[in-house]
Amino acid sequence: MASIQYYDVILKPLVTEKSMAGMAEKRYCFLVHPEANKTMIKEAVEKMFAGAKVKSVNTMNRPTKTKRRGMTVGQTAKSKKAIVQLTADSKEIEIFQGL
Numbered sequence: 001m002a003s004i005q006y007y008d009v010i011l012k013p014l015v016t017e018k019s020m021a022g023m024a025e026k027r028y029c030f031l032v033h034p035e036a037n038k039t040m041i042k043e044a045v046e047k048m049f050a051g052a053k054v055k056s057v058n059t060m061n062r063p064t065k066t067k068r069r070g071m072t073v074g075q076t077a078k079s080k081k082a083i084v085q086l087t088a089d090s091k092e093i094e095i096f097q098g099l
Helices: 018-026 038-048
Strands: 011-013 026-031 053-063 066-069 070-075 081-084
Touching: 011 038, 018 038, 018 070, 026 038, 053 066
Parallel strands: none
Antiparallel strands: 011 026, 026 081, 053 081, 066 070
């Protein structure tokens, strides 16, 4: 595995109805690098967002799906989703403020 820097760990925020409802409890969802572990995700969130203190990180691997287009068969890319819980005294993440 190549060394992954903290700015390569978080790919993009995941905006769904369920993730928006979790923001009330300071719970944020991100799509992350498939090779990243929980420690890397925690460090990346604390470095990228000033004042954020991570309480816990839960991760889920989303497997590939087989897709067809006529006779051609392929697979989608695998991905990983992380749910980050911030502490009560932590600042909120500004990316989600305007949503």
